[in-house]
Amino acid sequence: MNPAPFRSGLVLLAALTAGALALTDPPSRATGPGPSVARGIQVSGHAKVTVKGHGFGHGRGLSQYGARGAAEQGLNTRQILRFYYPHTTVGHKLRKIGVLITEDTDENTTVVNRSGLKVRQVHGTEKFTLPTKGRFGKAGQWRLSGGSGRSVRIRYRTKSWHTWKTMPSDAEFYAKKPIKLVLPGPDVAYRGVLQSRVPPPGTSTLGRVTINVLPLEGYIQGVVPREMPALWPKAALQAQAVAARTYAAFEARHSPNKMWGVCDTSSCQVYGGRSAETPMSNAAVADTRGRILLYRRAPAFTQFGSSDGGWTASLAGDPFLPAKKDPYEKRSGNPFHNWRFKIRVSKIEKAWPSLGRLRSISIDSRDGNGQWRGRVLELTLHGSAGDVAFGDPATPTRTVGIFTSTLGLRSTWFTITT
Incomplete structure (x- = not known):
């Protein structure tokens, strides 16, 4: 999505759409x-x-500052959504979603070792519980990296990297608790599984990628606090949760491949995994569990952004994204x-x-x-x-x-x- 209050550089507040768009x-x-x-x-x-x-x-769509202003003026979640997305109806969507982790660019999926960490084939029967120690000592990290063809090497790190086993095809880490992914910046904990995959033909992404696959609700928990400050009014956070969930459902429905439906940047909507979650934003997600906006019985393209400046912009062909005066932003x-x-x-x-x-x-x-x-x-x-x-x-x-x-x-x- 467009630059949201969180990503605008304001120290006071806690992103390019929708989600976000550039x-x-x-x-x-x-x-x-x-x-x-x-x-x-x-x-x-x-x-x-x-x-x-x-x-x-x-x-286009929900103005995040407008939602804040509307909530402060007493509008509830349904009224805020009805203003920014007219001609939509309420539906429900509970499913899993794949998220491309764009910061992980070294073609390896590397995680911090912890008890209960497991690995398995994405499409296959092989699976292993990873030991905390290997032949060369205590394993600090585990890694999935490409081998010959589509095979995946399972490796662990002591003072250097060692190969433990090899799987014949794409693999994934999974556990009962969130898994911490090692990234160029700070490590990030993610719910669900972390996959090492070879992208399908025709995608612009080359080499192996890391994909976080998790329930839609867990994904939205990692989106809302990155798109809107968690200290903002409850109704604004709930409206953001519904808009983000709907946007994700729309993108997943129209994704050109089956591996992931969205990315984790403002080109889609910003997602920070379990590490980004807060109690207040999680409550807003829980309060709107599964709720999305429909247009003609399908998820609407619920774009949103930081500020419309006092007038929303229209998108041709989408009557739920009209141009209209916004009275809520200025205050x-x-x-x-x-x-x-x-x-x-x-x-x-x-x-x-x-x-x-x-x-x-x-x-x-x-x-x-x-x-x-x-x-x-x-x-x-x-x-x-x-x-x-x-x-x-x-x-x-x-x-x-x-x-x-x-x-x-x-x-x-x-x-x-x-």
């Missing part, structure tokens, strides 16, 4: 050009331009409702060198909602050597989101002055 997502193209700005902002002779804007993220202590940056012209020229010298910037169309006629849909940089246009959803390198993310802007709802 600012590079194609925006909705709802209305025509804004005549007051289409003629262009002349920048020749200026060292900097000023960019003022609203919101943080794509603005929620939202630091992203209004923002301002000064950007050097030279930074823009360096980012797109084909411009030559930047002469002017024209905002060619907006979505028509809110101040300045809303979010930017099309924008052109005019330079001495040529123009660079943004706003083509079919070209990922030429969306307005690329412009905002390259320059570090917080949303596509902005205006530019010199």
Whole structure:
């Protein structure tokens, strides 16, 4: 998901959608050009331009600061969800889900040794209880790593690594209690099992990967405190739990492979495993156990983000993600409702060198909602050597989101002055 309050860098609070989605997502193209700005902002002779804007993220679906403000104004969970996701109905989903652990990139699945740790084939009959000691002494860590073909070597570490046994195909660690995975950063404990798998053909991920497979509720327990501060009002946390659970169900339903349905970053929604859980966020998950939002009897695409700036953004074809005025954000202590940056012209020229010298910037169309006629849909940089246009959803390198993310802007709802 989009940068959420937890991931925004605020020390006071405890992430890119949904879940979360990155600012590079194609925006909705709802209305025509804004005549007051289409003629262009002349920048020749200026060292900097000023960019003022609203919101943080794509603005679609639940605004996390809006949910906080709504809860503080007395709205309950159902009312918050009904506001941000109209035309949906309530359903239930209890299942398992696979999560790609993106930080584990060394093609090994390494865990901290503990009593009760076991290993087995993902598809097969072989399984072993791992001893606390091996031939070369006490085992501090266990590892699943690739052998010849699709085989997996089971290895343990004393002062160095030693091979204990080999399995003919993909394997997984499992135990009654959470298992601690060794990562480049701090180790993270995960519920469920940790698999070492070879990705299916056609995926962009190469080599062996680590996948956490666990019940959906356990997964949501690791998502909610990473997407929303656990000290926020109960109704806001519950709304976040339902949105995150629904988003996960939607992604799993539409996943191109059967090994995992979601990842653990803001490209999906941020997941921190058992290590991220708190009593308050777990209570919000338990209070909404299994609850999801349905559209036409299927999980809805419940995108969410940090701040919509006072207007939600629509997504064409999804009536449960409409553009509408949001009255709840402004009084929620939202630091992203209004923002301002000064950007050097030279930074823009360096980012797109084909411009030559930047002469002017024209905002060619907006979505028509809110101040300045809303979010930017099309924008052109005019330079001495040529123009660079943004706003083509079919070209990922030429969306307005690329412009905002390259320059570090917080949303596509902005205006530019010199």
